[in-house]
Amino acid sequence: MLLPNLPQNHFTLWGGEAAGIINPINPMLEPDHIAGILNAANTKLLVALAPFPGTDTWDKVEQIKPLVPSLEKVLYVDMCQFLPSEQVTAIRTELPLPTEDWAINFDRWIATQPDGQLTTKRTISPQDVASLFHTGGTTGVPKLAPHSHYNEVIDSLMVKVHLGFRDTDTLLTGLPTFHVNGALVTGLASFLSGAHVVLASAQGFRSPDIITNFWKLVEKHKITFFSGVPAIFAGLLQVPVGDADISSIKAALSGGAALPREVHRQFEALTGCALIEGYGLTESTAASIANPPAGERRTGSIGICMPYTEGKVVLLDEQGQYLRDCLTNESGSLVLRGPNIFKGYTDPTKNTDIWVDGDWFNTGDLARQDEDGYFWITGRSKDLIIRGGHNIDPGMIEEALNLHPEVVMAAAVGKPCPRVGELPVAYVTLTAGSEVSEDELLAFCQQEISERAAIPKEICIVEEIPLTAVGKVFKPSLRLMSMRYVLQQELEELLGQTGFEVEVEACSKHGQKATIQLLDEGAVAKRAQLEDKLGNYAIHYEFI
Template sequence: MTESPSLPHLPWNSPSARSDRPCVQDVSRALSYAELEAQSRAFAEQLDDLGIQRGDVIAIMLPNSVELIVAMLGAWIAGVVATPVNPTLTAREVTYQLEDSRARLLVGNAVEGVEVPALGADEMRRTPAAPTTRSIAIDPSRLALLVYTSGSTGAPKGVMLDHRNLEAMATGMAQHFELTENDHALLVLPLFHVNSICVTFLAPMSVGARVTVLERFAPRTFVDAMARFRPTYFSAVPAIFAHLAALPDDEAIDTGSLRFAVCGAAPVSPELLARCETRFGMSITEGYGLTEATCASACNPVSGVRKPGTVGPALPGQRIRIVDVRGEDVASGERGEIVISGPTVMRGYLNRIEATAETIEDGWLHTGDVGILDADGYLRVVDRIKDMIIRGGENIYPKEIEGVLATHPAVLEAAVVGRPDPVLGEVPVAFVVLAPGFETDAEELIAHCRVGLAKIKVPVALDIIDALPRNPVGKIDKPALRHALAAA
């Protein structure tokens, strides 16, 4: 086993390790580096007392909080894998993730119908029994996270990320953003995503900086947090910047402490970023990545040439190519699929050998996105191959929504596509063909979706039509549906 000092993104290996320097805080409490390590060790001991063994999986379903971070770090100390769960998921969705990951414990409130034992945040142990002077050894190749992302088949897949993946991502981001121990990250995105875990938690930990955690984003809360905590950077999705741009003209944001902001997770217009930069005096750098590459693979620099409309060059340690359908490189300036290699590429999808083989070929991760590399190596994302909707930075796959609609007895066929939205980027819209002899309406079908889907996946509109458009080979013509929505 390799000793964990080779993993500088972990707080106990940080330049500020075991010190009284501020480490992480939320609205209710703050911990120093020494206190965070002690409480993480205490939770690791508690897992051991509960019979959770090395290699087991625990699910963490908590709102953004210090407790969530302690649970994740404690799991890693115990050699346990953490799978973060979106607290807004329905019981059906939670059950699927827990069963697929074989989680032995749910850290969070019990969910009706979910049989996995639950441990509330207020039941987490805070004081370790063993001395904290003992070193913590973690094998970099040990699995650290199972992050679930929806798949084109409609069934979410567990992306396996090990400690070496997280180290490469965190240290690469710290280097790219020129982070130092004087930085202060404002964490506003949900911690069930790798963006928050890597960009605004592990990256600052690797340099001994500090983190302030907001439970959720709300414009007024964010404005207050900027003035109260005076962070040096934050990472957000386009929907957040759209909300900020929509603030009343007399609403100011104190950005005097801010070095930069990061925008990622979904396409964004250069006009929106320029509007926020001009109005609020903040420097926004746009990036690109996906869970399967541990978070980000390209990003415009904080200092240096930033090219609006691009997501910047490849991050340190990663390579990006643009390939044609044969997997061969295309010329600079030409379109093709974006493929990525490097130490951030996932181990694979949990228990999905075929899906992993289709996604990773000879070490290159096929993103399913279409892009262009310019002569300077800056990437522009221009399209998506995968049938995916990105709503406010959240990936939504139509197949999952279509599968829930299909369980209604009145539904013969359903197709879901993304409709352009000025704030969220895209929202799901459904088209349904009824089975012969059945009657229903849009309200009933949307209510049916609410039972089995998280709120973000529920269609914002549903049209009942006589027939779905089809292409010459008989497949549902979703581009035609998208075109009609865009034109409308």
């Protein structure tokens, strides 16, 4: 499936699972990545968007068709069916529908099928593979994670029970349905609850109009629940509610990155609803951990395990082998176990060291668990940069910069951003005598990196990049440097250059901790303003 958010997505998702195995793919991936996924899944049938203004999906389909020998047919969805006839004529004059013998109109084909029953006679076992979801975002080579029918049904039941979905609810889907959150949390879990689902346009939250008109959409459709990444909630705080009646909202779910404390506080104050921080990943089908909607919600915590799921924090050795369970509030590796956890990637070579202490799945995230069972993410053993909920592989940035003849070494990390969580930045060392500038290196990246989301926002030329004892880049140190730089800018904007001192260091409890010393009475008087400003970042800080 290669579609934006349309009703046909759900027809394809659940009809595809009834007939065989469905593989939703991010249309923003490059053609070679899409072809790689299709070949890995031995794809026979592709459902994709027909030519439409402002989209390049069909161009990608034509590029990948000869690269996938197993692909027999493409069903195309014509988005013009949602437009007035006079617009359709103009669009189809410029962009005619496909005429290839391997391309079939999705809706015309569906119309020939009986609408009262499934034509497939297959008997589905709970452990049969239902779907293949690719991991990773718009960059990096994705891995395929298979979900069984049981994985999806049990995870949807967990979400329904934990979040309290009812058949009187109306849930809004603004996240893409090629992602497990859009497909399952505001998809299958909603249908299992008998709830109504509203698709927030084909682009979802990527459409500026959806954000601008969000509160009126809530009023019109009496939305009771939606989910998003922290950047969505931060953006909605900039949109006046006006005279919109938003009293229908009962709860919202935030995931994909840490939620800044001030965003959490302001959103709940604005809407009167519970903003629930949660945690999930493709390998756990969807959601696994979340704050309790009717219980205590601890800002910065991802919450407690959902029904049927077990989680714990463990200490691993340098080879990733289990040593012991961590103590209360001791940081370690977050591992999960339960009926929603997948059995391993389709490529066996990707399954090395993903299991810990038997059948516990190593999420790759670092966390601690407090005395009441709440989990807190303290870092990532993975080096992914999470920009607005999208995963960016820093290797792509580093490989591009290493192609430059005057770059000796490059390392990319995430820089804190109040709007999207993290932005990619790169640190480079240069050859002796080099006079290449940071702007020239940025221009080079724009030429070499095809994914816009991965192009670094800043490139810092440094004398040396911190390394481990065995010569590997020590990225935690670079992340701390980026955090300190961002905090320095924010503090200088309010206090000038001499009113404070700031240090950022690793912290076993919080992952990272910023220590701020206010040096004069004028700076102390602005502490409340500082707290408002710094509350927009998911960084733990303390004044001394």
